[in-house]
Each structure stands twice: as C-alpha cells, then as structure tokens.
Amino acid sequence: MNADPCVESIINNIRRVFQAFNDYSKRANMETGLTGPQLWAIKMISENGPLRVSDLASLLFVRPGTVVGILDRLEKKGLVSRVRSQQDRREVMIELSPTGRELVSTAPGVIQGSLVRGLETMAKEDLQAIDASMTRLVAILGVQHVSPLLIRGHADIVRGKGELPEC
Amino acid sequence: MNADPCVESIINNIRRVFQAFNDYSKRANMETGLTGPQLWAIKMISENGPLRVSDLASLLFVRPGTVVGILDRLEKKGLVSRVRSQQDRREVMIELSPTGRELVSTAPGVIQGSLVRGLETMAKEDLQAIDASMTRLVAILGVQHVSPLLIRGHADIVRGKGELPEC
DNA sequence: ACAAATTAGTTTCTATGCAAATCATTCATA
DNA sequence: TATGAATGATTTGCATAGAAACTAATTTGT
Structure with missing residues (x-):
C-alpha cells in the first residue's frame, strides 16, 4: 500500500x-508534580518576562485556548499569576x-527535563543532523502558518533571536 | 539557560x-469524518487482519486504554467490529x-492522508536522512520499552516485516 | 484441584490540544 | 462621534493519551 518503506x-x-x-x-517530570507542557510554559515565562x-x-x-487550561492549573498551584494589562484591558x-521564581532558581535542571539532558549527551554534529532533518520535516508539513513568531510582545520581551537560529 | 541552541x-x-x-x-482528514488516529487504526486493521x-x-x-476509546468511536460509526475470541475469552x-472494508478499497488515498502524500514528494535520500535522524531521536528518547512489536498475534497475522525495516 | 499470579480488556480520572462560539475591549471608519 | 470590524482571552465540546483501578478469564504453583 505504501510504496516507500521510508515513509512508513x-x-x-x-x-x-x-x-x-x-x-x-x-x-520523568511528575517528580515535580508538573507535566511537560507546564514545565515548558514556566521556562518560557521565566525567560521571556x-x-x-x-x-x-x-x-x-x-x-491560546490550550494555554488557558495550562495557566489555570499553574495558577491553582500558585506558580504563576495573571494580571490584566492597564494599557489594553483585553x-x-x-x-x-x-513561588514560581523560586522553583526555577532552585531546580533549573528539573525545568529542563530529562529530554534535554538526553539530547545534551549527543555529539554536536549529531544534534545538527537531527535538527536539520526535523527542520526539513517541519517544512514539508507546512507548519509555518502557526506561530506568528511573536513579533510585537510586551516591552520586556527581548526579541530578535528568531525561532530557527544559527544552529 | 540552554547551552546548546540545537537542543532548543x-x-x-x-x-x-x-x-x-x-x-x-x-x-485534512476531517473530510472523511475520521481523525488521524482513527484513520491510522483502520489502516493497521486493514493490513494486519x-x-x-x-x-x-x-x-x-x-x-490499550487509548485504543478502547478509538475503537468505541469507530464501532459507533460502523467501520469495525469487536468479536470475543473463542480460544481465549479474554x-x-x-x-x-x-463498510470499513469498502472505505479502504474505495478511498485508499484518503486513508494514507496528506502527510504521506507530502512525504512521498521527497527524494529518496532525503527521506532516508530524515528517517535516520528520527530513528536516532527515538533511540535517545528510549521508547523501546513501549511497543513489544507484536511477536505473537493471531493466526492470520503475517509477521516478520519488523518495525524498523530495511529503509 | 485449588489458590495465587498473570493476562486482556475496560473504566475512571486527569491533562493536553483544537475548533468554534462568546464576551469584553479597542480600533477604524463613515 | 457612533457604529461596525478586529483583537484578546475565555468557554464549550470533542478527541486523543496515560496511569491506576477494576473485572473476567487463564495459567501457574503447590
């Protein structure tokens, strides 16, 4: 049915x-009582103000609708807070x-997760090969329509890193 | 925080x-009223008896618990049937x-999905490179504990293909 | 043969994840 | 300026997905 076994x-x-x-x-990450998406969210909030x-x-x-649920659970755990903006009340x-800042500062390795730790054991060129292939795959799948890449954020956000950098 | 931008x-x-x-x-696949996992399940049932x-x-x-839900929905649509085994009533x-067989025979391309069609446009060596990287990634992630690879199935199952073939 | 352990499928609970609808706020335009 | 369009967050409904508990059936150990 599938001509190419590679595709399969x-x-x-x-x-x-x-x-x-x-x-x-x-x-792995249930050690902290937090799921992967929750940890990733905390990491992003921590790094991007x-x-x-x-x-x-x-x-x-x-x-966005997905984030709402994640934030609800993080807020219930007392790790993040929601503040209505004064400039634009939407x-x-x-x-x-x-508490959330404390978690990040006391256990940064936990935030990374064992996935990152696993990847970091690899040789640089292997990582680059994998990343190149994943990038190709993403290109084929045509995900570009998602993620407007956060051009204008809040004042504190340091942009310009881009999402597909020099790696 | 992440030393290696590749990992990120x-x-x-x-x-x-x-x-x-x-x-x-x-x-793409909502055209058929079936989700990706549902289509993939039908494909597997179709190919592996x-x-x-x-x-x-x-x-x-x-x-298994996840499959139960998918099967419930496919059964409700009248595409698959569950039959208690006589040999082992568990x-x-x-x-x-x-109806399910008809779907597979009349619309095989739909079953494949646009993901497969996208991949099939690529050159052979590119597919192999991507597959190699994905395999490496899987190895790092240590997924081997999942999927016992279906050693002993039912009589009709033609095994020996293996799950990571010659690609 | 009978009790204990194992196996197979299901159920329940929780957590993503998306689409579509909703609500409030802000912006644009006539 | 007032009305309509657009934006931002949320809500609702549905479909995966896993863990843990549970039931029924089979196998094993004594």
Missing part, C-alpha cells in the same frame, strides 16, 4: 517520538509568582 | 511536528466491517 518508517518514528514526549511529560497569553501560546506552538499579562 | 531548536521542531500532525489529523486490542495498541504506539478480536 518515518511516520512510525513520529508516533514514537510522540509517545516518548508524552512519557517524559508524565513519568511578563507575557501575554497569546504570546505564550506562540512560544509553545499551541493555540490583554492578560502572565508572570511567575515568587 | 530540536525541541521546538518536535513541538511543531506535533502541531502539524494534529493539523493533518483535524483539517483480525487483531487483538493490545496488538493494535502496539502498532499504533499507544496504550481476548477481543478487531476486524473491519463490510
């Missing part, structure tokens, strides 16, 4: 990566609470 | 592939209904 293999591998990603999200909900969604490559600025 | 880039790309996968699942629930879970790289054999 790639799709199976994508599903496996899915699975592994979920595993990391559940098992106060953020609007939609900007955080862009950074996480998900829709916007909601997200920032880490003192 | 790879993880972002993984999230993007996630997103693209979901997009294909929703948009009557299957046990846990065997199908292995092929899809998900847990097992439930899954097979395509006549």
Whole structure:
C-alpha cells in the first residue's frame, strides 16, 4: 500500500517520538508534580518576562485556548499569576509568582527535563543532523502558518533571536 | 539557560511536528469524518487482519486504554467490529466491517492522508536522512520499552516485516 | 484441584490540544 | 462621534493519551 518503506518508517518514528514526549511529560517530570507542557510554559515565562497569553501560546506552538487550561492549573498551584494589562484591558499579562521564581532558581535542571539532558549527551554534529532533518520535516508539513513568531510582545520581551537560529 | 541552541531548536521542531500532525489529523482528514488516529487504526486493521486490542495498541504506539476509546468511536460509526475470541475469552478480536472494508478499497488515498502524500514528494535520500535522524531521536528518547512489536498475534497475522525495516 | 499470579480488556480520572462560539475591549471608519 | 470590524482571552465540546483501578478469564504453583 505504501510504496516507500521510508515513509512508513518515518511516520512510525513520529508516533514514537510522540509517545516518548508524552512519557517524559508524565513519568520523568511528575517528580515535580508538573507535566511537560507546564514545565515548558514556566521556562518560557521565566525567560521571556511578563507575557501575554497569546504570546505564550506562540512560544509553545499551541493555540491560546490550550494555554488557558495550562495557566489555570499553574495558577491553582500558585506558580504563576495573571494580571490584566492597564494599557489594553483585553490583554492578560502572565508572570511567575515568587513561588514560581523560586522553583526555577532552585531546580533549573528539573525545568529542563530529562529530554534535554538526553539530547545534551549527543555529539554536536549529531544534534545538527537531527535538527536539520526535523527542520526539513517541519517544512514539508507546512507548519509555518502557526506561530506568528511573536513579533510585537510586551516591552520586556527581548526579541530578535528568531525561532530557527544559527544552529 | 540552554547551552546548546540545537537542543532548543530540536525541541521546538518536535513541538511543531506535533502541531502539524494534529493539523493533518483535524483539517485534512476531517473530510472523511475520521481523525488521524482513527484513520491510522483502520489502516493497521486493514493490513494486519483480525487483531487483538493490545496488538493494535502496539502498532499504533499507544496504550490499550487509548485504543478502547478509538475503537468505541469507530464501532459507533460502523467501520469495525469487536468479536470475543473463542480460544481465549479474554481476548477481543478487531476486524473491519463490510463498510470499513469498502472505505479502504474505495478511498485508499484518503486513508494514507496528506502527510504521506507530502512525504512521498521527497527524494529518496532525503527521506532516508530524515528517517535516520528520527530513528536516532527515538533511540535517545528510549521508547523501546513501549511497543513489544507484536511477536505473537493471531493466526492470520503475517509477521516478520519488523518495525524498523530495511529503509 | 485449588489458590495465587498473570493476562486482556475496560473504566475512571486527569491533562493536553483544537475548533468554534462568546464576551469584553479597542480600533477604524463613515 | 457612533457604529461596525478586529483583537484578546475565555468557554464549550470533542478527541486523543496515560496511569491506576477494576473485572473476567487463564495459567501457574503447590
């Protein structure tokens, strides 16, 4: 049915990566009581200062509606806080609470997660090969329509890094 | 925070592939009224004859509990049927209904999905490079504990293809 | 043969994730 | 300026996805 066994293999591998990603999200990082998306969100908020909900969604490559749920749970845990913007009362600025900042400063390795630790054991050229292939894959899949790359954010956001840098 | 920009880039790309996968699942294939996992399940059942629930879970790289939900929805649509095995009454054999077989035979391209069609436009060596990188990634992520690769299935199952073939 | 362990499928609970609809606010334009 | 369009966050409904608990059936150990 599939002429090319490579295609079949790639799709199976994508599903496996899915699975592994979920595993990391559940098992490994449940040590902190936080899921993968929750940890990733905290990391992004920590690095990119106060953020609007939609900007955080862009950074996480998900829709705003998805972020709302994640933020609800993080807020219930007391790790982030929502503040209505004064300039534009439609916007909601997200920032880490003192507890959240403490979590980041005391356990940065946990925030990274074992996925990052696993990747960091690899040789530089292997990482580049993988990244190149993933980038190709993303290009084929045509994901460019998502993630407007956060051009105008809040004042504190330091942009210009770009999302597909020199790697 | 992340020493290696490659690691950051790879993880972002993984999230993007996630997103693209979901997009294909929703948009492109909603033409048939079936989601990506549902289409993939039908394809696997179609190719691997009557299957046990846990065997199908292995092929899809998900847990049995997840497959139950997918099967519930496919059964409600009248595309598959569940039959209790006579030999071992714990097992439930899954097979395509006549309607399901008709769907596969009349619209094989739809079953493939636009993801496969996109990949098939690529050059052979590019596919191999991507597949190699994905395989490396899977190895790092250590997904081997999942998917026992369906060693013993039902009588009709033609095994020996393996899951990571000659590609 | 009978109790204990194992296996297979299901159920329940929680967490993403998306689309579409909704609500409030701001912007644009006539 | 007032009305309509656009924007930002949220809500609702549905579909994965995993963990843990549960049920039924089979296998194993004694």
